[in-house]
Amino acid sequence: MPEDITAQGPRHVAIIMDGNGRWAQARGRPRLFGHHAGAKRVKEIVRACKPLGVKYLTIFGFSTENWKRTQSEVAGLMSLFRAYIRKEARALKAEGVRVRFIGDRPGLDAKLRALMDELEELTAENDEVNLTIALNYGGRDEVARATQRLAEDVQAGRLKPEEVNEETLPKYLDTCVLPDPDLVIRTSGEARISNFLLWQSAYAEYEFIDTLWPDFSEDEFRRLVVSYSMRDRRFGAVSA
Template sequence: MSDHATTTSAATPQHIAIIMDGNGRWAQQRGLGRSAGHRAGADAVVRTIENCQKFGVKYLTLYAFSTENWKRSPSEIAALMQLLGEFLDKQSPMLDKYRIRLKIIGEMERLPAPVRKKLQEAIAKSAHYDAGVLTIALSYGSRNEITAAVKAIAQKVQDGQLKAADVSEETITEHLQTADLPDPDLIIRSAGEQRLSNFLLWQASYAEFYFTTAFWPDFGDDEFAAAIAEYARRQRRYGGVPS
């Protein structure tokens, strides 16, 4: 995720996206409240950022809170938002150390004002960093993102700024919130689930997938290394045939 990486190779993904699943089940197995699982999950995020440094992964995107997660109990949502604020306060020095730029995708306007303020401050502070990008998906849904992109393109066509015949895949990509990021090379999902859950549907077109039964709080160095090793074994042909 930065120039400080100690291990790099052509077999290392440039961009890893993670669906962090299993915090609640991890806590339940231990007789703890769900908020304890989310706190343990935050520790796993720190380990993952450190592992991105170790392996030379420049872009990390984390699915932290989906548009569907607003259906959860108000108490759990409040705990998650508080944890997010604490995470930003505590981990800001790490972003500075590794010169990682923070980026948010999703409906940030739906987040509580204090959290938005902390996010905006962290985004502004890290805006000039160029060694890596940490993208956090908050109140994010890929269908919403694609719908918004289509509406923006349709408006440009209506205003005469763009011809309908000129709309291409690149046009849509340029109107997504991830326009300044490369598509993910590897998508990881924890806790045994094997679905995208409305995450980066357009961007994941040619991503490799790695599923693990480990709950997210247990996702550590060995799991990360196993995901990288599995990725290195894949043949990425993009629909072609190897020569």
């Protein structure tokens, strides 16, 4: 194990929190029971970030594709998001966590959007850990929205066509103020990225693990951070 994980470990970890529904069904409970258990797990992992040197944590809360789920599950998830923000806002503020939301906000209900705005404002001065929650988020949708805003700037003369490149586009993404993720974790045994941070994760390291999200522990999180610190990241180059 490296002597100093914080020096060699990932600065930004992104997590696809999968398996809540299966976790609940395996216990004979409704899927929403699993989502509530998963929300509690988020709290533990956020608190584990600082000791491990993880400055940025981005979690996939609700995708643009999740609207295809049953009306009752979607309604339950939206209620859970509202309750989570109300319950955890002061604790997040006190613990130095800055919260941001990414995704297509107009697609969410007004009450939830208002709570999101309030939480972002409440924690705006924090800098211990940066927690980004992706709600109504899809990587392709994000790039499409970013490209539309970029095109508007070109049309208005604020940006020249020849200035459009791989350094320009990220400035229009939802994550424009965040560094790219170093490590992406997906729980539940599924080995796909599900339209999550497509542009940003071009050079991220991936870990696909069998653990269902409600069972994902601080110890397992630490193990993955340590494993990352031992990798040789070359970004297309050759090791010396």
